[in-house]
Amino acid sequence: MRVPTLSKSRYLSGDQCHLRLWYDSYERDLAPPPDASLQAVFDTGHEVGRLACERHPGGHYVAHDYRHVRDALEETRRVIEAGTASVLFEPAFRHEGVLVRVDILERLPGGGWRLGEVKSTAELKSVHVPDVAVQLWVLRGAGLDVREAAVVTLNSDYVYDGVRLDLDALFQNHSVTDEAEALQETVYARVREMLDMLGGPVAPAIAPGEHCFTPYDCPYYAHCTRDVVWPDHGIGELPFLHASRRSRLEEEGIEEIRDIPSEFPLTSLQTIVRQAVQEQRAIVRGDIASELARLAPPAHYLDFETFKPAIPRYAGTHPFQTIPFQFSVHTERAEASLEHTDYLHEYDDDPRPYVVERLIGAVGTEGSICTYSHYERTMLNALAVAVPDRAEELTAISGRLFDLLPVIRKRYYHPEFRGSFSIKNVLPVLVPGMGYGDLEVSDGRTASAQYMQALRSTDRRERQQTFDDLRAYCERDTLAMVRLRQALGAIPA
Numbered sequence: 001m002r003v004p005t006l007s008k009s010r011y012l013s014g015d016q017c018h019l020r021l022w023y024d025s026y027e028r029d030l031a032p033p034p035d036a037s038l039q040a041v042f043d044t045g046h047e048v049g050r051l052a053c054e055r056h057p058g059g060h061y062v063a064h065d066y067r068h069v070r071d072a073l074e075e076t077r078r079v080i081e082a083g084t085a086s087v088l089f090e091p092a093f094r095h096e097g098v099l100v101r102v103d104i105l106e107r108l109p110g111g112g113w114r115l116g117e118v119k120s121t122a123e124l125k126s127v128h129v130p131d132v133a134v135q136l137w138v139l140r141g142a143g144l145d146v147r148e149a150a151v152v153t154l155n156s157d158y159v160y161d162g163v164r165l166d167l168d169a170l171f172q173n174h175s176v177t178d179e180a181e182a183l184q185e186t187v188y189a190r191v192r193e194m195l196d197m198l199g200g201p202v203a204p205a206i207a208p209g210e211h212c213f214t215p216y217d218c219p220y221y222a223h224c225t226r227d228v229v230w231p232d233h234g235i236g237e238l239p240f241l242h243a244s245r246r247s248r249l250e251e252e253g254i255e256e257i258r259d260i261p262s263e264f265p266l267t268s269l270q271t272i273v274r275q276a277v278q279e280q281r282a283i284v285r286g287d288i289a290s291e292l293a294r295l296a297p298p299a300h301y302l303d304f305e306t307f308k309p310a311i312p313r314y315a316g317t318h319p320f321q322t323i324p325f326q327f328s329v330h331t332e333r334a335e336a337s338l339e340h341t342d343y344l345h346e347y348d349d350d351p352r353p354y355v356v357e358r359l360i361g362a363v364g365t366e367g368s369i370c371t372y373s374h375y376e377r378t379m380l381n382a383l384a385v386a387v388p389d390r391a392e393e394l395t396a397i398s399g400r401l402f403d404l405l406p407v408i409r410k411r412y413y414h415p416e417f418r419g420s421f422s423i424k425n426v427l428p429v430l431v432p433g434m435g436y437g438d439l440e441v442s443d444g445r446t447a448s449a450q451y452m453q454a455l456r457s458t459d460r461r462e463r464q465q466t467f468d469d470l471r472a473y474c475e476r477d478t479l480a481m482v483r484l485r486q487a488l489g490a491i492p493a
Ligand code: SF4
Pocket: 016, 017, 018, 019, 020, 021, 023, 206, 207, 208, 209, 211, 212, 213, 218, 219, 220, 221, 222, 224
């Protein structure tokens, strides 16, 4: 059997799990195609990578893609030997069955080279080091005098002036030369193991476990667990279960919440969860209706959608700053009277002043404002900083917030919440028949990804369709809160 070349990404897959590497190499179709959120991560990576290269005007780009590896290797060799470029983008190197493309390769003034791996994060992470280490191993093995190795990330302290991106300030280099050098023997040993494994006749037998999520979520998880019979209410449903207690339960062979003995130490919330599962019924603690009676009429229900552009788009913002671009408000003036208002910023300029202006009009000055989590409070505070001339009104709005999440968390648990108080879990239990399954956008991460995609799109119709989908999603979130509040109010004490 001809063993396929190990790329950098395959090496990292193999570093996580040999079975993942096997699937990457031979059965890639077992992984689902990237969803909108993952595609957004890829798009952001490309955007950040392109800007990082712009810091080095005149650099040589080795454009041959993965289908033309031999051409890429040849062009890299030629350019380096000619000495005509002090910086190369995407140069290709191969050594002992491993092929890597380097994001940025710089010739150092005193001789030798520095390899740079660009990451679309705001900080250096330990998982970046093996990524650089395998490149260093290949480049040195291929005969290049690499003296420095660095990870290039965005700088979270950088603040965009709204006129021109200062690329030198936007990016920061983190030297990982020592760390990558310390891993060279490990890389060599792992490469040998991986190539031996790939040359074997069958896929390695590896059972799913914690390693499937560390350091990255494995895309083959659904495939690997297709025959697993999951516990009815597994111990994973216990909220905030400490790892040591989880291990203790596992050591005792306890998989089901209902089998946890009464003397086992649990928090009060975990105890409620166990009771609900064991008795197969909802547990109500205290008088929910009287807690909800604190709501001052008219009751408003507020939800924001936000996005976090890696490259700051608006003056005064930094990389990955959270920007609200949309809100929905339902207003309940009487049990049968419901009004809806929303705003979604459809343009390329800063959404925040428009969001603030419309929000102040939407919630008026009277009545409580229900949310589900403290996120809306955090966003209101951030908006007060971003739009200081409306800070007083925003602070007044904050003062009217009423968070439904702690009410549910403190007072009500149903086994079908399955350990989560997310509105996506709680809603179908308390309001049967209501959910998000009929919507194109059904979670916040996708909403954020779709909004960024729409801003990039030049297709007017596609853009409008996305905006309509986002409006439908945000409206559902606030309508869900209305129905939740009504359902909670009807629960007898
Ligand atoms: S799901 Fe887990 S066991 Fe399966 S390939 Fe991925 S990491 Fe390996």
